[in-house]
Amino acid sequence: xxxxxxxxxxxxxxxxxxxxxxxxxxxxxxxxxxxxxxxxxxxxxxxxxxxxxxxxxxxxxxxxxxxxxxxxxxxxxxxxxxxxxxxxxxxxxxxxxxxxxxxxxxxxxxxxxxxxxxxxxxxxxxxxxxxxxxxxxxxxxxxxxxxxxxxxxxxxxxxxxxxxxxxxxxxxxxxxxxxxxxxxxxxxxxxxxxxxxxxxxxxxxxxxxxxxxxxxxxxxxxxxxxxxxxxxxxxxxxxxxxxxxxxxxxxxxxxxxxxxxxxxxxxxxxxxxxxxxxxxxxxxxxxxxxxxxxxxxxxx
Numbered sequence: 001x002x003x004x005x006x007x008x009x010x011x012x013x014x015x016x017x018x019x020x021x022x023x024x025x026x027x028x029x030x031x032x033x034x035x036x037x038x039x040x041x042x043x044x045x046x047x048x049x050x051x052x053x054x055x056x057x058x059x060x061x062x063x064x065x066x067x068x069x070x071x072x073x074x075x076x077x078x079x080x081x082x083x084x085x086x087x088x089x090x091x092x093x094x095x096x097x098x099x100x101x102x103x104x105x106x107x108x109x110x111x112x113x114x115x116x117x118x119x120x121x122x123x124x125x126x127x128x129x130x131x132x133x134x135x136x137x138x139x140x141x142x143x144x145x146x147x148x149x150x151x152x153x154x155x156x157x158x159x160x161x162x163x164x165x166x167x168x169x170x171x172x173x174x175x176x177x178x179x180x181x182x183x184x185x186x187x188x189x190x191x192x193x194x195x196x197x198x199x200x201x202x203x204x205x206x207x208x209x210x211x212x213x214x215x216x217x218x219x220x221x222x223x224x225x226x227x228x229x230x231x232x233x234x235x236x237x238x239x240x241x242x243x244x245x246x247x248x249x250x251x252x253x254x255x256x257x258x259x260x261x262x263x264x265x266x267x268x269x270x271x272x273x274x275x276x277x278x279x280x281x282x283x284x285x286x287x288x289x290x291x292x293x294x295x296x297x298x299x300x
Contacts, residue, residue, distance in 0.1 A: 009035060021141050021156065031141070060260045064275070065298040066290060069094050069109065073292065081288055087121045094213070095135035098300045105144070107133040114146055127159050134213055137176060145183075147175045152183060154197070165199035173210065176217035184217045186210065192223055192237065205241030214255025214267065214296045224264070226253040234266055247282040259299040267294050 009017065018034045021027075062079030074096050076085040087093075087104065091111025096104050102119040114136040116125035131148040138144055139154070143162060146153045150170040154162040154177070165183075174186040182202065183195045190210050194202040209227045216224040221239045233248035234256040247264065254269040259277070263285065266276045273290040275297060 017142060017157065021143070022162075061300055062261075063098070063300050064265070065096055065098060065300070066275075066292070066294045067093055067096050067296040067298070068292045068294050070293050070295075072110075074104065074106065075291060083291070085119055087117065087119075089121065092132075094133070095296055096298065097136065097138060098298065099138055105136050105138050107136040107146070109133060114144060125157075127155055129153065134172070135174065139177060140179065145175075145177045147172060149173075152185070152199075163197050165195065165197075173213045174215040174217060174223075178219070178221055182221070184221055184223065186215050186217070186223060186225070192241065194221070194239070203239070205237070207235075207237060207241070212254055214257075216257040218258055224256050224258055226256045226266070228252050228254070228269070234264065245280075245282075247278050249278050249282060249284050250276050255294070255296050257297050257299060261299075265297050265299055267297050 018038045021031050021034060063084065064077040066075045066077070068075065069092050072088065072090045072092060074087040074090060074093050075083060078084040090106060090108055092109035093106050094109040095107045099105055099116065103124065104117050106115050106117055108115060109132045112129055112132060114127045114129065114133050115123050117123055127144060127146065129146060131151055133146050133148050135147040136144055142157050143154050146155065149172050150167050152165040152172070152175055156162060171187045171189050172185055173188050175183060177183050181197060185193045185195060187193065188211060190206050190208065191204050192207055193204045196202060207225065209231050210225065212226045214226055218224060222236055222244065224234065224236045226234055229252065232251055233246050234253050235243055236245040238244050250266045250268045252269040253266050255267040257265045259265055263277050263279050266278065268274050268276065273294050275288045275290055276284055277286040278284050
């Protein structure tokens with residue numbers, strides 16, 4: 001239960017928590033001591049009743065994030081599919097992760113930075129990087145995993161780099177760090193790789209017709225991929241490269257994401273863009289015209 005307790009502390013403390021928490025199971029004692037020192041200084045001001053659930057136990061809201069880099073916009077729809085948030089004037093947002101407390105982690109491709117913003121778009125945290133980020137992931141230890149086409153980097157809350165993995169071929173389409181510290185990479189060379197934090201390859205398999213960044217790497221390490229013509233389907237592969245689910249309900253899929261309710265969201269590249277939601281059996285349950293060209297989609 002220690003990981004759930006630490007997840008709770010990170011969500012509760014938000015940006016006011018201890019900086020430079022070292023990652024990995026081998027550093028648990030040091031993280032414990034840093035949290036103990038933080039609690040000694042801040043514990044009398046902490047309101048435990050106003051808390052967030054640990055990861056995996058967040059309340060499902062049915063909110064849908066639409067990432068629209070061509071407009072430099074991020075739009076979030078409520079469960080009724082009406083716009084609840086519009087964040088404009090961003091610097092080429094290529095991906096967004098919704099955080100607790102209506103915060104948003106934005107990979108700003110043109111701005112050479114990853115920002116954490118509130119619902120008004122105000123910057124609350126920023127990490128400048130020399131390369132163009134295509135996505136960013138807030139980890140359970142408070143660090144941020146940043147994906148660029150030519151490198152993968154993890155940094156602390158204080159902005160200190162923990163490690164950087166260079167990709168000389170600039171081949172990264174999508175990547176995610178898993179809870180076991182392995183990194184899954186989808187490459188434009190038609191490969192899905194598992195790496196350790198040094199960049200050492202642990203496992204790899206080939207997939208056909210890979211070019212989109214709008215893929216979803218699931219928490220269990222499976223990959224959900226939008227594969228365009230001639231395949232015209234969304235396919236889920238397990239860690240060994242076996243097809244475990246597929247759906248051909250949408251023409252020219254450019255992005256796909258697994259919703260917390262188990263359904264799958266698929267964005268069609270055909271104009272006008274539309275968002276199709278299918279259930280576990282691949283049956284369409286909704287069809288929504290999108291307000292603008294959408295490159296990625298997220299549901300929370």
